[in-house]
Amino acid sequence: MRTRVTADPLAVVRNLGVLAHVDAGKTTVTERILYLTGATYKRGEVHDGTTVTDFDPQERDRGITIFAAAVSCDWDGHRINLIDTPGHVDFSDEVERSLRVLDGAVAVFDAVAGVEPQSESVWRRADRYGVPRVAFVNKMDRAGADLDAAVASIRARLHPAPLVVQLPIGREDGFRGVVDLVRMRALVWDAGRPVREEPVPRELVEEAWRRRGLLEEAVAELHPGVLEEFCAVPADPARGAAVSEATLVRALRELTLAGTGVIVLCGAAYRDRGVEPLLDAVVAYLPSPLDVPAAAHAADPAAPLVALAFKVSATATGRLTYARLYSGTLRKGDVVLDAGAGRTERVGRILRVQADRHAEVDRAVAGDIVALAGPRSARAGATLCAPDAPVVLEPPGSAEPVVSVAVEARRSTDAGRLAAALARLAEEDPSLSVRADAETGQTLLSGMGELHLEVAAEKLRRDHGLAVTVGRPQVAYRETVARGVSGVLYRHVKQDGGAGQFAHVVLDVEPLDGEGFEFRSSVTGGRVPREYVRAVEAGCRDALAAGPLGGHPVTGLRVTLTDGATHPKDSSELAFRAAGRLGLREALRSCAMALLEPVAEVTVTVPDDAAGAVLGDLAARRGRVSGSATRAGTGPGPGPVGGPVGGPVGGTVGGTVVVTAVVPLAELFGYATRLRSRTQGRGTFTTRPAGYAPAP
Incomplete structure (x- = not known):
């Protein structure tokens, strides 16, 4: 661990998250960071259940990150506050809440798979919050690892300008180090020894200078200062560089902070290779709290809290x-x-x-x-x-639950404890919701997916000591307007002594492209005062909670208030809100309604000899295949150590097929077991929400 003295205490703070698709290796990256910085004295391993950040018993049992965990460490005189986030789509709300408070992030990618569905999803979330990132292509020691292919998938699917600052030394099992293209040095790791700095291997000198030139060109296209130096100073024949190291480092930092480019590094975290330069990149290129535009004016310890x-x-x-x-x-x-x-x-x-x-x-x-x-x-x-300086920050967004299960205590005496435990679960995880079904009286727990609800039910058993019965998962349907109606008149009149209630509204209902609700008024001549128009809108929103088909929430419609009437004494906002609610309910019963069901984009990776069975099974589940690609297999031996990136690896011994399909969420319950049986345990799949589609 290195030390450096820096004057401004905020300038040496880095608040960052580790983002990735499930199984890309982000928890292993986090564990190696903690070990190298001296925060821990033993390497934690996911497969042994000894990691620091996956400390919950369920995380260790399942071998995945479920809850975002915060840790702190020191590197090069900097304080790094790090949050290890989940990679599974069911826990994406944990990622959302973490991204809201982070200044930067390390995005981890699998060197074989490249950009995977959930890594793309968390990348988009980071875009939404303007979080600068560096990319770390992990598992370079795996068979089929290819830095160039991973970078190509980053460029194609995530659309940043990838700025590759390293060249691997060795391929697959022979991966042993990297060439730092910024400082033109080799960093080599031997088993059980710390990183060693060496001259660039002779067989890689020409390729390293070629890639340094490509890096300079890519940066010059994005940064005017580098472009000026790149054009003014001819490349040094002895060095092959047209841009100085200092200029390049400064430009890489500025491009990272602006989100214009993303620096790409590589390594094999499980074998302790590539983590030190990743930490150096975090310190050199990711922002401090002073560099975050939204908070730069307030990042002052002397300011109000x-x-x-x-x-x-x-x-x-x-x-x-x-x-x-x-x-x-x-x-x-x-x-x-x-x-x-x-x-x-x-x-x-x-x-x-x-x-x-x-x-x-x-x-x-x-x-x-x-x-x-x-x-x-x-x-x-x-x-x-501070109580004397109130301010409200924008909270992180939260997705709507799409799957529900009925939960009940096995012992009637535990009903009160169950209600309190469910309330605590929903408080800890806002993506969970608890409600009572009006028709059956059952308590429904809703979440983001089957695994999300399994984890919640297990917490009830383990953490709260409750014996519970959990019903079969049910998806959250929606209703929408397929064909609207015009001129629906509703008159709300109520007289029971004293001041009465009177409201008269005329509504048009029509379909709206996409999801959501839109309300507008075309009333003229002041026939309905403005405050009553707002009350009608509020009443219409109340009516969206339960549609006429099955009591599901209604979406995808536009309501127009075209006419109305008031009473000089009995009209009120309360009356017009009731008229809006009851009038829209009556209008929806006259519309042609359609049922919507949640759908998911499924990416299935299977051996090519099992592709036919998997495609047939997806079709039986009402899946619509949107694409497929074949990845060639590789021979048992790695390519030559130090060979060029993207070069030949070995003979093809049987490849895999990657199928992408959109499948109704209700058809995916139990799919993991079915896929394992059809592929003898060799198939894997991932999902991500894809909105709603008409149900049959």
């Missing part, structure tokens, strides 16, 4: 609220304002977080990510600020 709560967790010692401080200083015992709820909370303790371990500190300052003990009601997305 502004913090965003992004995660709530129940522990054996009490409730913890994880928060990112954007400005100000928070001290133990301070009273803070939950700006959205209008309540004040007292902070009893401030904790530095190391996954499931905590160290108490007296204060936290702008740029810190800490856990707070004391706030009892602040939820994920709440803004915590």
